[in-house]
Amino acid sequence: LNADHVTSIASLLSAPSSSLLTTISTSDSSIPTADASDLESFNTDWMNKYKGQSPLVVKPKSTKEVADVVNYCYEHGIAVVPQGGNTGLVGGGVPVHDEVVINLSNLNNIRSFDEVSGTLVCDAGCVLEVLDNHVGEKGYMMPLDLGAKGSCHIGGNVATNAGGLRFLRYGSLHGNVLGLEVVLPDGRILDGLSTLRKDNTGFDLKQLFIGSEGSIGLITGVSIVTPRRPAAFNVSVFGLNSFEAVQKLFPKVKASLGEILSAFEFFDAHAMSLVKGHATAGVKDPFEAAHPFYVLIETGGSNKDHDDEKLSALLEELIEDEWVDDGVLAENTTQISQLWALRESIPEAAGKAGRVYKYDLSMPVEKMNELVEEMRSRFESKGILGADKMFSSVVGYGHIGDGNLHINIVAKEYSDEAEREIEPFIYEWTSNVNGSISAEHGLGRMKAEKIGYSKSDESIRIMQDLKKLFDPKGIFNPHKYLPGA
Ligand code: FAD
Ligand code: MLT
Ligand code: ZN
CATH class of the missing domain: 3.30.465.10 (Uridine Diphospho-n-acetylenolpyruvylglucosamine Reductase; domain 3)
Known part of the structure; x- marks a missing residue:
């Protein structure tokens, strides 16, 4: 490991065997062994962007076993990475070097x-x-x-x-x-x-x-x-011709649907075309014509007739008064899943299209599409956007209802050069509109050194003091989350 405060994993491999060590690469025949391919999935993140080289994955079955492993690591100054389902999008759940992976999949009661x-x-x-x-x-x-x-x-x-x-x-x-x-x-x-x-x-x-x-x-x-599961769900997807129309639609829908509105998601035409080209089978565009923007709304309530009535009245008004250009309403649970799949399969479709640079930002809603457009025109002016170029696509989608924009930039390869075309520009832009560079995915390895774009020096110092208080040896998730960690 790079950090001075942690011991190399090699010393652990020469330590006595433990029933807790379920996946280990060693010549000691008393310990279950694994080859490199078994370890790869624990060392590689969901996007294939971050890779560690841990030879040791521990899968404890009880809190006591977790505590024993952690205590052992603490005593020996060995760094650890807590790992859940390894679906994180900022490189936080995989090792940077050879930290011990503590994977929790066996702690599942x-x-x-x-x-x-x-x-x-x-x-x-x-x-x-x-x-x-x-x-x-x-x-x-x-x-x-x-x-x-x-x-x-x-x-x-x-x-x-x-x-x-x-x-x-x-x-x-x-x-x-x-x-x-x-x-x-x-x-x-x-x-x-x-x-x-x-x-x-x-x-x-x-x-x-x-x-x-x-x-x-x-x-x-x-x-x-946990809240009560609504007895009735409805899902509708609309096609709209401008981002202004998306923005205006949100307060309108909130006012009309009130307490039964449960989701208000958006995605742009570039996201839709990725989904059509790369998502799993069965995901279909329900519209005859393409639209620049799409909005998915979901309602969940306790009385189906009441919800249907409210929603039908709203849909009629939205089409008649041209709030939206087109719209579809799911008629059964299968169609509900199909409409949700359009939105939910964007990350997967982007991953199939290439290597994805993901940005997860919150900012005033009126600024969101401005940034996406600016990103595109920046790349276009440099001649680096298009088929067989450095970047093949820039897509915008996210949780409009929460002011959370996801920009996915699909690249041919991950490279320092590609990253420099995006960063720090995107972080500076977000900071200038008082946004957050990490709305919901976290900081992880990707943004440990970037937190200053969204937090003051004083806040960061207090966070670093807290980190020292809990983890004086710096063995938990080193090189992540905070500058200098
Ligand atoms: P991991 O990826 O294993 O770990 C994530 C971080 O948490 C790491 O830093 C890890 O060290 C730490 N960690 C994990 N378990 C523990 C533990 N028990 N104790 C302490 N630390 C731990 N995120 C959203 O916020 N909203 C979304 O809509 C969303 N959609 C997604 C869709 C897809 C297709 C994918 C792939 C990811 C999505 N994510 C989303 C990101 C990700 O799924 C979430 O961040 C999720 O909460 C991570 O859970 P995990 O168990 O996979 O954690
Ligand atoms: C989403 O909203 O789809 C998730 O946050 C995942 C992503 O942005 O890739
Ligand atoms: Zn999200």
């Missing part, structure tokens, strides 16, 4: 569910979709939903403070998480798995771990409040 309050207590390694199905059987749902739900863990969601598709209605994990169990960098277990809705006794320590991206502790258990 549902501990309890209270059907009166809707409070779920579970291990951090539970997959989000498994939890959603579990509480769904009892009439509830998880307060968050992401395209990565089939792989991401609730612990990873909490560690990144993931936003996603239900944020508009159900808000942030800072509000929905009631308690956490965390293994601290020295191996101590901080048992804060409260199920209380109200608790004003002292500092709310769990908030520090929500969004801390494995920098100050390893989350092993989560207590979270």
Whole structure:
């Protein structure tokens, strides 16, 4: 490892074998071995952008086992990377060098569910979709939903403070998480798995771990409040001819649908064309003509007739008064999934088109498309955008309802030269409009040194002091999250 404060993994491999070490590359025949390809998936991120060289993946089955491993690493000054479903988009969940990967996929028990309050207590390694199905059987749902739900863990969601598709209605994990169990960098277990809705006794320590991206502790258990699953869902997608029309549509839809509006997502024509060209089979453009912009709205309510009536009246008005150019309404659950797939498959389609530079920004909604257009014209003027050029496409999409823009820039290859064409321009632009360079994906390895575009020096110093307090040896997720970490 580069950092002085951590020991090379080689010393660990010569240590006595442990039942906790389930994947290890060593000549010691008493320890289960794995070849390089077994280790590759733990060392490589979802985008194929970040790669580490850890020879050791540990998959503990209990909080106590996590604590033992972490304590061992603390005593020996060995760096670790907490890893959930490895769907993160900023390189936070894979090693930079040869840090030990502590993968939580074997810590996956549902501990309890209270059907009166809707409070779920579970291990951090539970997959989000498994939890959603579990509480769904009892009439509830998880307060968050992401395209990565089939792989991401609730612990990873909490560690990144993931936003996603239900944020508009159900808000942030800072509000929905009631308690956490965390293994601290020295191996101590901080048992804060409260199920209380109200608790004003002292500092709310769990908030520090929500969004801390494995920098100050390893989350092993989560207590979270789940809302009632709406009895009726409706989904509609509209085609619009300008971004101004998208902007105007949001307050209009909010005012008309009120409490039943559960998502308001947008994507541009470039995103739609990626989806049509590269997404999984079955994803189809429901419109006859192309439109410059698309908006997906979802409603979720307790009375289908009431929702249908509200939505039909709105759709009629939107078409008649030309708020939108065209629109489709799903008539059954299959069509609901098909319409959602248009939006949810954008990241996957971009990944199939090339190497993707992902930017996850929040800013005033009226600025969003300006940045996307400026990015395109910047590349065009330099002759680097188009088929067989450095960049093949710049797509804009995101959670308009939350002021969150995703810009994906599809490149032929990841290279320093390509990155220099985008950065720091994109961060400076975002900072100049008082936006955030990390709306929901986190900082990870990608943006550890960029936090200053969105936070003051004083805030960063306090964060660094907190990091030292929890992790004095700097063994948790080194080279990530904060400058100089
Ligand atoms: P990982 O990728 O394994 O880890 C992410 C970070 O959390 C790392 O820094 C890791 O060290 C840390 N970590 C993981 N588990 C723990 C733990 N138990 N304790 C402490 N630290 C831990 N994100 C959104 O916010 N909104 C979206 O809509 C969204 N959609 C996505 C769609 C797709 C197709 C993909 C691939 C990703 C998407 N993401 C989205 C990003 C990603 O899925 C989320 O950040 C997710 O919360 C990461 O969970 P994970 O279990 O995969 O974590
Ligand atoms: C999304 O909104 O689709 C996610 O945040 C993932 C992404 O931007 O790639
Ligand atoms: Zn998103």
